[in-house]
């Protein structure tokens with residue numbers, strides 16, 4: 001996957017935080033959240049079990065370090081959420097659940113649309129090649 005391309009690099013400016021991410025206070029708070037909830041909360045909503053490695057500010061307010069505003073996420077989920085917030089887009093779910101179904105509710109499969117590969121009216125040549 002390619003990183004998002006920013007038309008204007010000044011569109012996202014991280015705010016200064018009252019508790020810096022490299023401070024002992026944040027490291028204690030982070031360790032406490034991960035000890036209380038060691039699994040990624042976003043993955044858990046999809047039926048997946050992933051170790052949480054990051055602590056996310058749910059409201060994206062880096063100054064609100066109340067426990068209700070902090071959630072444990074795996075690095076992939078945290079990066080996806082942060083990227084969506086930076087771009088001003090809704091957070092989309094990528095990947096599949098434990099049954100192999102797409103997590104994204106906007107995925108054609110979730111909408112019940114047929115795949116062109118299984119549509120009998122599709123006369124396009126097969127994408128399989130035999131040697």
Ligand SMILES: [Zn+2]
Pocket residue numbers: 040041042043044050073074075076077078
């Ligand atoms: Zn996750």
